[in-house]
């Protein structure tokens with residue numbers, strides 16, 4: 090097994106860092122991990138052996154890594170030996186081109202020192218700060234500033250392919266940090282995650298230049314001399330005076346004498362007054378404190394709302410407690426105190442890598458976290474939800490964009506253009522305050538999300554302006570990842586939401602483990618390196634840049650596969666199971682040695698085989714003739730059983746007599762039974778453990794699903810409310826428009842009516858004045874004429890009606906011919922022919938005497954009158970009611986009526 094050969098084919102270089110034991114903490118099972126020292130002193134250790142504790146029936150395993158760092162390795166050792174400077178060099182691309190993307194990540198069990206390695210502590214810088222220092226120092230004068238290039242921001246916005254919101258650092262920092270009152274700054278200012286509090290004793294001054302000089306470029310441009318071995322150099326950095334003693338009792342017991350990682354540096358260990366102030370501003374701190382307090386009360390108190398809910402709640406309480414005005418667009422949690430200073434050790438001012446002298450550079454910082462398999466921007470403030478009135482972050486997508494079709498990017502991030510190291514550290518600090526942390530049984534400040542810190546180095550050729558346009562931007566990025574730690578719910582004593590988070594963390598780490606295992610298997614077996622990295626967001630983010638793009642667009646722009654370094658952290662005195670699991674899938678190679686503890690049954694059987702056989706059946710069925718001696722009641726121990734670590738039993742003394750032989754056989758059988766039972770117990774114990782773990786995982790999954798459902802429900806409610814409001818708006822607008830039209834129409838209608846009324850009124854008045862009036866209008870005149878006509882017509886009709894009525898009164902039924910005959914007579918008369926049956930009657934004579942139109946009119950009139958009579962008689966008859974009158978009476982009545990009509994007959998005819 091050779092680790093060096095893995096370098097060529099593995100996607101990741103894998104380093105192992107062992108963390109020093111926590112002072113005061115007694116290791117439960119002792120140290121189980123041994124570093125194999127190389128035979129040759131000139132090489133670095135690469136192998137470790139994992140010795141399972143005595144109570145585990147596990148094989149001894151041997152693992153290989155690119156390099157192993159022992160407990161005394163310093164941050165500077167890690168920085169030099171993992172080749173972070175080389176990663177930076179690849180990004181800066183001194184020989185031209187776009188450079189190579191780089192990835193630096195830490196992986197390990199919770200509390201093993203990942204955050205310490207990546208982000209450092211109160212007094213020590215981590216890989217992130219050191220890498221940033223080297224980046225800015227190396228670019229030096231070639232870094233474009235917004236002051237000298239006012240168009241810088243716009244040109245970068247135009248070149249960005251990730252739909253990002255790009256800001257200049259001064260503007261961003263001013264929007265995030267609030268200047269604390271002078272008194273607060275001077276005395277009780279709470280230290281923020283990465284900066285050294287004023288109350289802290291300053292780190293020991295070193296001979297190298299300090300941060301103030303770091304922002305100037307190193308004119309020498311001296312190259313990094315790569316260190317080939319794990320040199321235990323600056324031991325002083327780890328022996329820096331420990332920070333202020335903790336004032337939170339729940340935290341005192343943990344990690345005493347050790348530096349704390351980013352967040353607790355500024356939170357958990359702050360003195361109470363400062364902490365109170367700090368916590369009101371930083372919800373995460375409250376959360377840490379709360380969970381620590383909860384832990385003191387017992388494991389049940391870990392049942393708490395989800396982190397997001399806690400964050401929201403805290404943000405809310407913060408708003409009220411602060412009583413501070415918060416500008417629009419800012420969430421309360423963004424009002425941070427401006428850090429006064431940052432840790433300056435270890436010092437890398439002597440180190441810079443070369444950059445491309447013919448290019449000019451710009452540095453963009455972005456930060457995000459993967460929480461519950463979703464990506465959240467750490468530099469974008471949470472937005473207040475319209476429906477729930479709570480502050481929430483919108484998850485972002487990892488996708489191909491229009492401008493980047495061949496390569497997936499986290500779309501919609503906020504990116505900050507930084508002009509120097511200090512600005513970059515301020516941005517880092519702001520982002521870290523947004524990251525989710527919680528106190529668990531394993532780590533008082535445990536990361537609950539995978540944190541990504543991206544340094545995007547943009548470069549373009551200097552002075553190659555063509556027709557006024559500047560050269561296009563290219564470049565690469567360095568991504569630094571602080572993964573959340575795997576944890577066992579039993580050890581971490583998590584429950585509720587924190588347990589659900591742990592479930593998600595473990596799940597994503599399991600996928601990561603599969604990917605790492607596949608890559609090392611592929612490297613060892615010369616198989617194609619196919620890694621199933623699309624299983625979750627974490628692996629997708631970590632691995633997708635390891636391969637050259639294979640899409641149709643790939644020819645457009647060639648990108649080198651990223652260089653990746655993984656630092657695995659482990660506590661040699663910590664949890665054996667969790668650590669061995671991480672090592673097993675992260676190691677570049679693994680060897681299994683012979684099982685360490687032989688089966689107890691085998692031990693007994695082999696012993697029995699060696700012993701003299703008193704009878705043909707050496708192991709009769711264990712039918713005991715008498716009960717076993719009580720444990721500890723005998724004086725002689727059975728030597729073979731003693732050799733087993735699992736069973737130490739004292740048995741009755743043995744002699745050489747036949748009775749003793751029987752006794753011995755019985756005891757052997759009993760020992761066998763004991764062995765069988767203990768194996769069974771062991772098996773059941775393991776099965777129970779597995780079941781318990783599965784149950785916890787299922788519970789965690791359930792909780793996380795519930796959380797997800799709640800979040801989804803909230804989102805859906807919000808969407809529905811928005812949609813409802815939108816539709817309501819539309820309907821209201823429509824209603825208002827219709828209403829307006831109706832009002833206008835009504836007004837018009839009434840206007841017209843009033844006009845007609847006024848005219849009629851005016852006409853009456855004018856008519857009263859007489860037609861001689863000078864101002865009489867022509868229209869009104871016409872109208873009056875029409876009214877007059879109508880009156881005349883009315884009068885005429887009234888007269889006609891009167892004449893008809895009189896004619897009806899004068900006519901007698903007896904004098905008239907039958908209706909049918911009269912009808913035909915009338916019709917004949919109308920046609921000018923003489924009537925046959927009625928020629929002698931005076932009436933017909935009168936009719937016959939008439940000529941022309943007068944005759945026709947008369948005939949028509951008669952016909953109409955006849956009809957009127959008949960219908961009048963019928964109506965009157967009907968009006969009396971058919972039921973009340975007999976037919977005879979009805980006839981009499983009709984005759985009377987006709988007679989009455991006949992009396993007036995002579996009146997008819999005009």
Ligand SMILES: Nc1ncnc2c1ncn2[C@@H]1O[C@H](COP(=O)(O)OP(=O)(O)OP(=O)(O)O)[C@@H](O)[C@H]1O
Pocket residue numbers: 107108109197198199200201202203204205206210344347348349350532534535536537572573574575658
């Ligand atoms: N190499 C080290 N030297 C000194 N202290 C260390 C070292 N590694 C870890 N520690 C301390 O151990 C504690 C836990 O470390 P850290 O927070 O880095 O763990 P972690 O792996 O990030 O845990 P988690 O996954 O839960 O976030 C911290 O107080 C840290 O200061």
